[in-house]
Amino acid sequence: MRITEKLMVKDQLISFEVFPPKSDSAFDSIEWSVRELAAFNPDFMSVTYGAGGGTSQYTTKIASLIKNRLDTTALAHLTCASTPKEQIDSILNTLKENNIDNILAMRGDIPQGFQKPQGEYYTYANELVKHIKDYGYFDIGGACYPECHPECNSLEKDIDNLKNKVGCGVDFLITQLFFDNDIFYSFLDKVRKKGIYTPVFAGIMPITNMKQIDRIISLSGTKLPNEVKIFLEKYKDDPKELEKAGLDFAINQINDLLGNGVNGIHIYTMNKPYVARTVLKGINR
Numbered sequence: 001m002r003i004t005e006k007l008m009v010k011d012q013l014i015s016f017e018v019f020p021p022k023s024d025s026a027f028d029s030i031e032w033s034v035r036e037l038a039a040f041n042p043d044f045m046s047v048t049y050g051a052g053g054g055t056s057q058y059t060t061k062i063a064s065l066i067k068n069r070l071d072t073t074a075l076a077h078l079t080c081a082s083t084p085k086e087q088i089d090s091i092l093n094t095l096k097e098n099n100i101d102n103i104l105a106m107r108g109d110i111p112q113g114f115q116k117p118q119g120e121y122y123t124y125a126n127e128l129v130k131h132i133k134d135y136g137y138f139d140i141g142g143a144c145y146p147e148c149h150p151e152c153n154s155l156e157k158d159i160d161n162l163k164n165k166v167g168c169g170v171d172f173l174i175t176q177l178f179f180d181n182d183i184f185y186s187f188l189d190k191v192r193k194k195g196i197y198t199p200v201f202a203g204i205m206p207i208t209n210m211k212q213i214d215r216i217i218s219l220s221g222t223k224l225p226n227e228v229k230i231f232l233e234k235y236k237d238d239p240k241e242l243e244k245a246g247l248d249f250a251i252n253q254i255n256d257l258l259g260n261g262v263n264g265i266h267i268y269t270m271n272k273p274y275v276a277r278t279v280l281k282g283i284n285r
């Protein structure tokens with residue numbers, strides 16, 4: 001089922017994000033995680049796309065497993081920063097041949113030292129969205145940033161750019177992860193006031209270890225509420241308690257969002273079935 005069709009029959013969707021393997025040798029263990037996650041019956045599962053091209057061939061393979069063998073709606077990520085324009089139609093053809101009808105269209109980031117293949121590229125995600133819209137067939141998702149995209153110097157400008165992207169054909173939006181729901185509510189208010197009425201799914205990443213949180217902050221600049229800073233300090237030498245506190249925090253965050261009528265929760269599962277299991281057990285669905 002397409003994500004827009006799901007939204008017609010359900011008010012609030014719960015979805016998982018997984019990443020594909022980087023090599024054939026890792027395929028089996030990732031397939032195991034994906035199967036375990038699909039067994040929790042999420043409304044859809046999204047599969048990331050390696051901006052450096054390294055994992056891109058596996059995005060379709062994992063999305064196809066989700067859709068065709070696990071009977072779960074699949075959302076394939078696609079980025080244009082590392083995919084030449086002339087390759088896009090062949091990727092769209094392959095996704096279509098595999099019955100995958102939802103794409104999360106993004107710009108992506110070029111990893112340091114990555115040599116782009118020769119070719120012409122789109123500069124921003126809105127151009128990729130328009131390309132996919134003109135191709136037809138797919139439901140199209142876009143990324144958005146409650147705390148502003150790191151390269152944009154104001155949230156207002158970022159939301160103007162978002163409006164332009166949505167106007168090119170975005171059917172739903174998924175946010176960057178955040179830990180402070182008030183920041184999300186204020187963003188949503190600004191988005192709606194700008195006339196963007198597309199469903200917005202809140203991206204939630206349960207904190208499970210210290211290394212992960214350091215990486216997240218350095219990549220996205222996400223603000224940490226005091227409550228999080230306190231448990232990170234308290235349990236910095238106790239990984240088990242830290243994970244428990246991180247999962248409890250995510251459960252409370254999600255329950256608050258669901259209670260306030262969010263269109264959906266997109267859980268960055270990091271391919272860990274126990275993370276999804278614990279969160280699903282704790283939330284009021």
Ligand SMILES: Cc1cc2nc3c(=O)[nH]c(=O)nc-3n(C[C@H](O)[C@H](O)[C@H](O)COP(=O)(O)OP(=O)(O)OC[C@H]3O[C@@H](n4cnc5c(N)ncnc54)[C@H](O)[C@@H]3O)c2cc1C
Nearest residue numbers: 048049051077106107108124125143149152158161174176
């Ligand atoms: C839910 C989610 C999933 C993700 N999955 C992946 C993944 O699988 N693989 C991956 O590599 N990355 C992924 N990313 C990261 C994403 O690719 C990066 O954050 C990237 O830097 C921006 O992508 P975008 O599609 O939001 O870009 P855009 O919408 O193009 O925006 C990028 C920047 O350009 C500005 N901008 C946009 N349009 C214009 C314009 N017309 N003129 C001037 N400025 C403009 C925006 O304000 C913003 O600052 C994901 C992000 C999210 C939130």
